Amino acid sequence: MAAPRVLFVNHTSAIAGAELILLDVVRAWRGATAFLFEDGPLEGAMRGRGLAVVKSRFGRGLSVVKRDASLWRAAPLAGRLAGLTAEIVGAARRHDVIYANSQKAFVLAALAAAVTRRPLVWHLHDIVDGSHFGTGQRRLQVGLANRFAARVIVPSAPAAEAFVAAGGRENLVEVVPNGVDVTRDPRSRENLRRDLGLPDGALIGVFSRLAPWKGQHVAIEALAAEPLAAEPTATLVIAGDALFGEQDYAAELRAQADRLGVADRVRFLGHRADVPLLMQAVDVMVHPSVAPEPFGRTLVEAMASRVPVIATAAGAAPDILDHGACGTLVPPGDPAALAVALRTALARPANLTDQLDRAEARARAQYGVAAMQAAVAAVIARVAIAR
Known part of the structure; x- marks a missing residue:
């Protein structure tokens, strides 16, 4: 036929x-x-x-x-x-x-x-x-x-x-x-940051289009929370744009960062075609959706790139992360819990290497x-x- x-x-x-x-x-x-x-x-x-x-x-x-x-x-x-x-x-x-x-x-x-x-x-x-x-x-x-x-x-x-x-x-x-097809760039994280124009210090990445249910506002609130006070140089990198009429939300995110006093620690990169490279340049990737996601492409990209993942425990994220074996799960819409998880991930806990090994193997075998x-x-x- x-x-x-x-x-x-x-x-x-x-x-x-x-x-x-x-x-x-x-x-x-x-x-x-x-x-x-x-x-x-x-x-x-x-x-x-x-x-x-x-x-x-x-x-x-x-x-x-x-x-x-x-x-x-x-x-x-x-x-x-x-x-x-x-x-x-x-x-x-x-x-x-x-x-x-x-x-x-x-x-x-x-x-x-x-x-x-x-x-x-x-x-x-x-x-x-x-x-x-x-x-x-x-x-x-x-x-x-x-x-x-x-x-x-x-x-x-x-x-x-x-x-x-x-x-x-x-x-x-x-x-x-x-x-998801992820080919790891051979450059070091430091060289990637330099070539991509990213700042030094701890980098937290959020990669998705700007929309209220995607939860970028939760990540900004977490950045301003007390648990991250020990990481004053931590910068939140938000890659994505308001593709489908969410321009008001995009403006509110900038206003929120200013209102919380973290505007100098939030980088809005807009729409980017080089997300896999940006992903490899950050220290931790956050998937902060406040509503259930049917999948989570950036979760798999981060896992395959050996970047620690923090995601909300809703929709497909628990399945992709093997119910926490391949990343950290937090409640949706909970900036305090997200801040604690970020502080832990940035401290590079002893079990992180085992988690990254498991995450990379799972991403490449199943997705x-x-x-x-x-x-x-x-x-x-x-x-x-x-x-």
């Missing part, structure tokens, strides 16, 4: 975590087609992976429909959404499988799948619960998945459990852990890109054959 013709659909052309996973997935599908709702960096990256790119005429501006907002916010866009769906229908007719890589892409791709009778794979990169999505959006997503999805790929058991708890059919779910590519390709092949 010839390889199925796959239409990869994504709603944004900004490159965040879900798009990084998509860029790894499509490496195995040169010659496939990417349907993007808007212009942006993802277009060039997709072309660089050997995909043809189709851009919608109607897709811009959908960021006004937040995932935790009422569906009524989408009502003024009804005409454009209809035009966008018609475009996906036209593209889908020339392909064997539709692959939706985001929640907004999935909703419209499900309607296109219903019209074209093409099998639909939804790569769900979210925890479908009330902390992330409004009630109407959850019901819509799960209802469309139960009716029109051939498979729902999720990156972790917690993401699968949340989908089923929201009413999703368990037999639709395929757990495929995200793959490789090749394994993810093979598993996703197998799902696509099965649904194509079933059709």
Whole structure:
């Protein structure tokens, strides 16, 4: 059987975590087609992976429909959404499988799948619960998945459990852990810091887009807490930007650092394409999300880079960190507990080497890109054959 013709659909052309996973997935599908709702960096990256790119005429501006907002916010866009769906229908007719890589892409791709009778794979990169999505959006997503999805790929058991708890059919779910490819830079940490323009002293890194649920404000509050008074030269490095309309939160983070008297100890680096290098230059990596994460790419990158990890005990983090054997878990939204954990990690405890050995081995054995590519390709092949 010839390889199925796959239409990869994504709603944004900004490159965040879900798009990084998509860029790894499509490496195995040169010659496939990417349907993007808007212009942006993802277009060039997709072309660089050997995909043809189709851009919608109607897709811009959908960021006004937040995932935790009422569906009524989408009502003024009804005409454009209809035009966008018609475009996906036209593209889908020339392909064997539709692959939706985001929640907004999935909703419209499900309607296109219903019209074209093409099998639909939804790569769900979210925890479908009330902390992330409004009630109407959850019901819509799960209802469309139960009716029109051939498979729902999720990156972790917690993401699968949340989908089923929201009413999703368990037999639709395929757990495929995200793959992360980390090649360690041969430069010393000191040379990396010099080349990257980072300060001396203890460095604490937070690497994710700026959004309230990502918890950068908790890390800033922890930096100002009493346990870190013994580390007056410790600097918090925040790499990431407000990609999806969270500019007010980004401004509040700067105001918070100033209000707490630590503005000179917080470096905002903005969006960076060299996160793996930055990761290797810090002394400890913090994953401070206040809501459950479906995965945690930066956790695996830090583990593979032999950087100590502190993460909140929610979502997939406990599984990735082997319930604390490969890092330190703290309660979500608890800056005091985070400050204590940071102070301990920066003191380089005696058991740290064993923890880093275990973390690196786990990252490379369980979260490789090749394994993810093979598993996703197998799902696509099965649904194509079933059709």
